[in-house]
Amino acid sequence: MCRWLAYSGSPVLLEDLLYKPEHSLIVQSMHSTMGAEATNGDGFGVGWYGDRETPGLFRSIEPAWNDRNLRDLAAHVSSPRVFAHIRAAIGSPVQQTNCHPFRQGRWLWMHNGFIDGFHAMKRDLALAVDPERYADIEGTTDSEMLFFLALTFGLEDDPPQAVSRAVGLVEETARRHGIGFPIQGTLATTDGETTWAFRYSSEGRSRSLFHSTDVSMLKHQYPENAALHELSDDARMVVSEPLGELRGAWREVPEASCVAIRGGEEELTPFKPLLPAGIR
Template identity: 75%
Template sequence: MCRWLAYSGSPVLIEDLLYKPKHSLIVQSLSSELGAEPTNGDGFGVGWYGRPETPGLFRSAEPAWNDRNLRDLATHIESPLVFSHIRASIGSPVQQTNCHPFRHGRWLWMHNGYLDGFASMKRDLMMAVDADLFPSIEGSTDSELFFFLALTFGLTEDPPAAVARAVGLIEETARRHGVGFPVQMTVATTDGETIWGFRYSSEGRSRSLFHSTDVSTLRHQYPDNPVLHGLSDETRLVVSEPLGDLRGAWREVPESTCVIVHGGSEELRAFQPELGA
């Protein structure tokens, strides 16, 4: 599938997130340990928040490990909230408009997984997107359409409820088309202040997802680790797989769970689709 990370905390150079960790996202683009496949070379994207109202976005169809522009930008851009995604396509074209994160206004969205039976139910799902939002769809992926369904169902007001309604609609539509387990997802979305991460699949066997633990506790456990002293107490990450092997630094997000990161804290909530949306 794909791999992604979401960071929230004190401003950090994108280079420190993407290149410096032992098992960084760049390393994962070549050699993922927990993904459905080890190589994620079908494009990448980085989204970040700065002075403008809307987030910055850099996407490319090049492999992340081989993009010199990404390396250069990463050494110059600093942000308190960063999304990054490396892509492994399962059929849709390798092109810039199909690379994550996707952006609409202040919102970013990225997805690891797929909608099984997407080709057969694509028209029905497209017709469910709000008419005012529909012209903003640029690519051809199930992931972007999923984003616009969530926007249609109120993502900007109540993200967990909107995603639950979107998943409910997808599963109902899939049943009409004879698809048994349509949704495989770990999703991250943000408005630039809060991060919402979701782990869910129709069959109850979701792709991996982890969140970081409290940095101050880790700093106490590992007083000689210089990396930990460079992070603020508010630092939190949600990732497809751990960026390093420091014991106690990562906790797995349970099945059917939404993790909410805001202001240096995280909250876990049960997540289930809302049927009849």
């Protein structure tokens, strides 16, 4: 599978997110402790928001631990909202267009997991994508297809409902193909203002997902921790696995849930697939 993180808060150097934590995403690319595989070396990607209308994006098929360009970029770019992803491919080619995050306009999207039976369902799912958007699909992954289904079903207006409908379509299509548990994983999307993260699997046994707790509480609890005091009180992260072992810093996102983060506010709601209108 893969590992990812989503950060929002005061601007931070990418280096501080990707390299400096005790169990950083770079460490996880070699030694993941909660993923399906310990090594996630089939490429990586980083998306960040700055002064432009659309987010910046850097993706590579190099292992994250071995990319000198990423190391240099991370030491010079700071951002208030960052998506980062390390990939462990399970079928689709190792190529730049298959690396996460995926971008459309102001939106970023990344996924850890898979669609079981995607090869058999690919044509049916592709035909459900808005024809005006279909030409923008660049890669061959199930994750990007899920992104374009969510865009088709209204991601830009109501992300939780759009993702519910995309997942609902996949499950209904899988049912017609005789596939029992098609969806597995965690995913995140953002428009640069709000981050939505989802944990769901058809089987009810999703990949790991955690969100950070209130930073102001942690600052009070750990007054000598310099790294915490460099963060703004509204700083929040959602991660595939914790970046360290600081007691009380992380809470597990419950199964079949969506967490929405805007500023320092978090909202946790149940997640349930919906069948898109007009599909029986």
